[in-house]
Amino acid sequence: MVNLLERPAVQEVTETPVAGRRPVAQLTLPTLLTLTAIVTIAPFAAMVLVAFAPPGGRTFPDALDPTHFTFANFSRVLASSDIPRWTVNSLLYSLISVACVLLFASMAGYAFAKKKFPGREIMFWAFLATLMVPFQATLIPSYILVSNLNWVDSYWGLIVPTLANSQAVFLMRQFIIQLPDELFEDAEIDGAAEWRIFTMIVLPLIRPVLATLGIFVFLWHWNDFLWPLVIGQSGRMQTLTVGLATLQSQSPPINQLMAGATITVVPSLLVFGLLQRYLTDSITMSGLKA
Amino acid sequence: MLVLFLVFRLLPVVGALLLSLTDYRLSGTWDFIAFDNYTRLLSDGMFHQALLVTLIYTVIFVPLTVLLSLGTAVLLHQVVWSRGFFRGVFFLPYVTSIVLAAVIWKWIYDAQDGLLNGVLGLVSIGPVDFLGQSGSVLPSIAVTSAWKGFGYSMLILLAGLQAVPKSYLEAAMIDGAGTWQRFRYITLPQLRPVLFFVLVIETIGAFQVFDAMYVMTGGGPVRSSYSLVYFLYDSGFKYFDFGYASAIGLVLFLIVLIVSLIQRRLVGRDD
Amino acid sequence: MKFAVRTTVCRVAAPLTALVLAAALSSCGGGDSGDSSNAKKSVTLWMYPVIADQAASDAYWKKVETDFEAANSGIDLKLEMQPWANREEKVSAAFAGKKGPDVLLMIPDQIPQYVANGSLEPVGDVVEPDKDKFLPAAIPGLSVDGKVYGAPIYHTVTTTMYNKTILTKAGITKPPETWDEIKAAAPKIKAAGFSTLDYSASPEATLNLNFYPLLWQAGGNVFADDGKSVAFNQAPGLEALTFLKTLWDQGAIPKSALSNGNVIADQPLGKGQVAMAFAAAPADAGTVAKTWGAANVEIGTPLTDKKQVGFGLPGGLVLNAASENSDAAKKFLSFMIQPAQLEGLSKASGFFTPRSDVKVVATDPNAAKFADALQYAVPGEPNPAARQIMSFLSAEIQAVLTGKKQPQQALDDAAKQANDLLSRQR
Numbered sequence: 001m002v003n004l005l006e007r008p009a010v011q012e013v014t015e016t017p018v019a020g021r022r023p024v025a026q027l028t029l030p031t032l033l034t035l036t037a038i039v040t041i042a043p044f045a046a047m048v049l050v051a052f053a054p055p056g057g058r059t060f061p062d063a064l065d066p067t068h069f070t071f072a073n074f075s076r077v078l079a080s081s082d083i084p085r086w087t088v089n090s091l092l093y094s095l096i097s098v099a100c101v102l103l104f105a106s107m108a109g110y111a112f113a114k115k116k117f118p119g120r121e122i123m124f125w126a127f128l129a130t131l132m133v134p135f136q137a138t139l140i141p142s143y144i145l146v147s148n149l150n151w152v153d154s155y156w157g158l159i160v161p162t163l164a165n166s167q168a169v170f171l172m173r174q175f176i177i178q179l180p181d182e183l184f185e186d187a188e189i190d191g192a193a194e195w196r197i198f199t200m201i202v203l204p205l206i207r208p209v210l211a212t213l214g215i216f217v218f219l220w221h222w223n224d225f226l227w228p229l230v231i232g233q234s235g236r237m238q239t240l241t242v243g244l245a246t247l248q249s250q251s252p253p254i255n256q257l258m259a260g261a262t263i264t265v266v267p268s269l270l271v272f273g274l275l276q277r278y279l280t281d282s283i284t285m286s287g288l289k290a
Numbered sequence: 291m292l293v294l295f296l297v298f299r300l301l302p303v304v305g306a307l308l309l310s311l312t313d314y315r316l317s318g319t320w321d322f323i324a325f326d327n328y329t330r331l332l333s334d335g336m337f338h339q340a341l342l343v344t345l346i347y348t349v350i351f352v353p354l355t356v357l358l359s360l361g362t363a364v365l366l367h368q369v370v371w372s373r374g375f376f377r378g379v380f381f382l383p384y385v386t387s388i389v390l391a392a393v394i395w396k397w398i399y400d401a402q403d404g405l406l407n408g409v410l411g412l413v414s415i416g417p418v419d420f421l422g423q424s425g426s427v428l429p430s431i432a433v434t435s436a437w438k439g440f441g442y443s444m445l446i447l448l449a450g451l452q453a454v455p456k457s458y459l460e461a462a463m464i465d466g467a468g469t470w471q472r473f474r475y476i477t478l479p480q481l482r483p484v485l486f487f488v489l490v491i492e493t494i495g496a497f498q499v500f501d502a503m504y505v506m507t508g509g510g511p512v513r514s515s516y517s518l519v520y521f522l523y524d525s526g527f528k529y530f531d532f533g534y535a536s537a538i539g540l541v542l543f544l545i546v547l548i549v550s551l552i553q554r555r556l557v558g559r560d561d
Numbered sequence: 562m563k564f565a566v567r568t569t570v571c572r573v574a575a576p577l578t579a580l581v582l583a584a585a586l587s588s589c590g591g592g593d594s595g596d597s598s599n600a601k602k603s604v605t606l607w608m609y610p611v612i613a614d615q616a617a618s619d620a621y622w623k624k625v626e627t628d629f630e631a632a633n634s635g636i637d638l639k640l641e642m643q644p645w646a647n648r649e650e651k652v653s654a655a656f657a658g659k660k661g662p663d664v665l666l667m668i669p670d671q672i673p674q675y676v677a678n679g680s681l682e683p684v685g686d687v688v689e690p691d692k693d694k695f696l697p698a699a700i701p702g703l704s705v706d707g708k709v710y711g712a713p714i715y716h717t718v719t720t721t722m723y724n725k726t727i728l729t730k731a732g733i734t735k736p737p738e739t740w741d742e743i744k745a746a747a748p749k750i751k752a753a754g755f756s757t758l759d760y761s762a763s764p765e766a767t768l769n770l771n772f773y774p775l776l777w778q779a780g781g782n783v784f785a786d787d788g789k790s791v792a793f794n795q796a797p798g799l800e801a802l803t804f805l806k807t808l809w810d811q812g813a814i815p816k817s818a819l820s821n822g823n824v825i826a827d828q829p830l831g832k833g834q835v836a837m838a839f840a841a842a843p844a845d846a847g848t849v850a851k852t853w854g855a856a857n858v859e860i861g862t863p864l865t866d867k868k869q870v871g872f873g874l875p876g877g878l879v880l881n882a883a884s885e886n887s888d889a890a891k892k893f894l895s896f897m898i899q900p901a902q903l904e905g906l907s908k909a910s911g912f913f914t915p916r917s918d919v920k921v922v923a924t925d926p927n928a929a930k931f932a933d934a935l936q937y938a939v940p941g942e943p944n945p946a947a948r949q950i951m952s953f954l955s956a957e958i959q960a961v962l963t964g965k966k967q968p969q970q971a972l973d974d975a976a977k978q979a980n981d982l983l984s985r986q987r
Contacts, residue, residue, distance in 0.1 A: 047390065131491075136519060140657050152660045174483040261387070269382075276377070424963075529946075
């Protein structure tokens, strides 16, 4: 392992130097990227196109004929008057979760990464262990638990159980572990309080990861179908995913499915677009006393 | 956090454990039957089949996804000006739900007029029944899941790549190390904790595969895409044998735990 | 250093615990979904999108609610529309947590298992007064061990459906009505470039809509009379499976059948590549009319081999055994099965009504033919182990179609698994 001989005091630059790369590499890179992009985007594009196809089960390849595009599928799906309510529920569910999970997970991740305390490894693996049991097995026990707390069909029951996100904790730990120990030792020598270390040192350094995690947590909750379905009994508690499903007959034609999907995808893309710029932030290491 | 975790994560798992030792009926009545569920499980041919399917699937899926995400992360890391755009594109599949991804890909794989067979037809191959043959069904589903999920690991690996201190790489370059050597001796080791995360998460995901198979093949043909979680789902929600289903869940957990511990030995040693 | 963690953890844990406890206590105080002892009793109903058009659905159920509450001033009816998707998880979780609705919609497939779990309350007294006004299969279809658990509100029916364009192209003048006629027509249809018979062989496709009707048409049964063993591996079962295999080998069944789960819309049948289906429902006729053209859809009578049988089942409202308002709920059930409500439901949903004294005026010619087929409808053979046995059989059928096993072997293997299971049933 290379030893940390000097503390980097300068803002890190993220681009790798262009000089020294062979000309061939400069061609293959964009080509490779574009090819992968096309393969990735093709099925997705198909989904959106099919959503615009005229209703009545016309499928590939007729479906992709732009002259027949129509909004009919969307109006059918959007016909419900409960959509604002569902959207509000989904937003509450997703946004509150993002805020809480980011906070809790980073704190817990920090504790697991940098603090030594008895039973740390075991506790960490207990967190991991809960990820390994498939949720279909814990669905009924979870529901019974929530039901005994009388939280069924309420925001409490919907949101609180999902705040304990082991995967987020795991992710945070892995990133925080990389931060050099010297940073923390210095801060303690300086007499900084626990909370300050956390907010002034850890948080800024893991900003890109926080942004990444934020996007994921939002997505996981926005797209979640099973838990809101099982917890929400009445119409007013349904989220967008569940609500849209109540508008579908037992085997909806593919156009309607895709229209509903396109609608739910739009906010996710918006969130991703907004948070994108935080992902490019370089990791800044503030100047440290030698 | 701890309270939340204990109450809402650990408790249901313990609940599932207890369930697996009983023969719980929906109405709430149950008899304690100790390990009967487990002994039945071990001699159940369906369990062996599901286990085999899941293992094969995992072996195909995990390398595929990890390499794909690592590859795209590395590619993206090199690029600056169009990074945002490409990153967005690669992330698109992740934004869809797995059910929809499965529906789209099922249509792509369709034996008669799917997109893939259409393309193959242009070079006079096929038509190939991707989802209808036991030899090709698992790789096909693996590709679908990889397509859907690689954006997640890619973003995380990308963040990890950005955390590699440039000073190390510069120092190595000054010392005359080539691109591959820099990657192998500096980047990869620095990436280790993150790589461990990706490996474990993708492995867990592979072992828990269900939705894609449910939508695309129904577990067929002849159970060649019948995963352990599918078996669990049927036992619990189709046949209402919740005790048995919980037992399956716990066996699955044990297997994944062992695999993760092995991975930890190989990759996860944190410095 | 060690105390630092405790401080952080404590700092978080303490307020959090307080929060959780406070929340738990506060919600314990207030009641949820009206089960308090006010003058108004409430009955919660879970309904599914049986009426496809959302506007029509809203209108119909609103009227039901208004009419019912007008006639029963002390009862508040709450209707909660549920999605079809993942309904098993939702319903079983609700029953497990004792938080389910008072009344909900169920079909014969689901009822035996919930009854075996003690989740449902018999409703014999609700249907008793009008018992003989229902179709012969309606009430038995919703009964287990002689006790009635569901109040029928609709009845489905399936029968044959033909694509006239394909038949004409293949030079077939009379739509095949028996197995022999199908076998004779298959080569001609294949020569014209189409498949003959639609079939769904995915393990998720209920056998009630594919293999079982063939079994019944061959004169066989799934279960033996006492329900303690299976009978599908006897001669009629073999005949049915061999029929299927022969057609498959000839290419008369679309190859994508292996992953088709009884879906019409974007599958070969809907796309006009298959000549006929033998278990089509009225909704399916509507779906294919859009792609084939309404004039090309022909509805026939159920297929005949040794018997003429089609599948058709009643859908009924069941009563939660844990309901605290079962009297009020039963009043609602009685209300729902009255001719006025059922007629409205039938008109709006396109399903048939289970009452023989309700005549719904047919709006299109196909409806009359479907109505004709009602007399041949069999509601399936309910049994708590039915679904599990279906999945054994389904996998074996796939093995036969893909050439991995011979029909008799496959049937026997499935029968062995099924009998094992049945012997373990309590």
